[in-house]
Amino acid sequence: MPYTDRRIDLDGRRVAFVDEGPRDGPPLVLLHGAGFDHAELTWRLTVAALRDRHRVIVPDLPGYGDSEAIDGAQDLPGLSQWVPRFLDALGLDRVDLGGVSMGGGMTLWVAIHAPDRVRRIVPVCPYGVMAQAPHHRLAWAAVRAGILPLAYRVAAASPRAARFGLSLSYGDPSRVSCKAVAELRITARQQSQRRSFDAFLGHEMDATSLKSDLRPDLNRITAPTFLIAGRHDRLVPARHVKAARERIADCRFLQLPTGHWPMRERPDLFHPALRRFLR
Numbered sequence: 001m002p003y004t005d006r007r008i009d010l011d012g013r014r015v016a017f018v019d020e021g022p023r024d025g026p027p028l029v030l031l032h033g034a035g036f037d038h039a040e041l042t043w044r045l046t047v048a049a050l051r052d053r054h055r056v057i058v059p060d061l062p063g064y065g066d067s068e069a070i071d072g073a074q075d076l077p078g079l080s081q082w083v084p085r086f087l088d089a090l091g092l093d094r095v096d097l098g099g100v101s102m103g104g105g106m107t108l109w110v111a112i113h114a115p116d117r118v119r120r121i122v123p124v125c126p127y128g129v130m131a132q133a134p135h136h137r138l139a140w141a142a143v144r145a146g147i148l149p150l151a152y153r154v155a156a157a158s159p160r161a162a163r164f165g166l167s168l169s170y171g172d173p174s175r176v177s178c179k180a181v182a183e184l185r186i187t188a189r190q191q192s193q194r195r196s197f198d199a200f201l202g203h204e205m206d207a208t209s210l211k212s213d214l215r216p217d218l219n220r221i222t223a224p225t226f227l228i229a230g231r232h233d234r235l236v237p238a239r240h241v242k243a244a245r246e247r248i249a250d251c252r253f254l255q256l257p258t259g260h261w262p263m264r265e266r267p268d269l270f271h272p273a274l275r276r277f278l279r
């Protein structure tokens with residue numbers, strides 16, 4: 001059975017998702033990141049850890065996994081506006097909402113622009129809290145030169161290259177598992193055709209800045225917030241996440257000894273902390 005074993009039609013596009021756990025109490029909706037990602041890759045361990053007490057819903061975001069891409073701009077606002085429509089399609093009014101990286105930015109965006117749809121939020125290493133990417137001009141030049149299609153092909157073809165790519169998202173590369181490498185290679189083959197991350201970066205990055213800088217609006221967030229950072233995160237450095245904490249009224253902050261993927265690198269630390277916040 002595929003991991004995302006439920007399907008709905010939303011805006012004329014197929015959406016695949018997981019929906020597990022008891023139906024009483026507020027649902028927890030979790031959003032994955034961009035690039036080499038989908039629902040199972042990021043959140044499989046979290047669903048297994050929480051489904052005994054929480055209803056956990058994890059979609060493949062548009063253009064990832066078994067979900068079809070949306071029409072229009074696949075930038076942060078465009079993808080974030082998809083979230084309330086997904087909740088409507090499931091008949092959900094208010095939810096606990098969490099996400100990592102791009103999904104973390106989507107979580108912040110929804111909390112700012114659709115505050116009535118969220119009870120609590122858990123942005124993890126979120127996009128949207130800094131003006132530039134690390135080594136921004138070099139990263140932009142690499143994207144313009146077509147590095148992403150090459151990265152997809154190399155990662156799909158080479159376990160060693162896939163492991164190296166994953167190690168960039170971990171604080172401790174020795175924690176990269178063989179299963180994670182195999183999963184990433186499959187995802188790389190999918191994204192070499194779909195190019196969803198390319199579309200996102202095409203809208204979100206230019207030579208000098210990132211388009212979606214949510215910092216000026218973070219003070220509009222009223223939902224209780226649990227910001228989680230990775231001490232060794234190379235993509236969203238922890239200092240930016242920590243600074244975002246000061247802009248949100250009701251906010252807890254946790255820095256874990258991980259990279260950009262704490263729920264996979266240190267589930268033994270991540271899941272108990274998430275449980276405590278949700279309880």
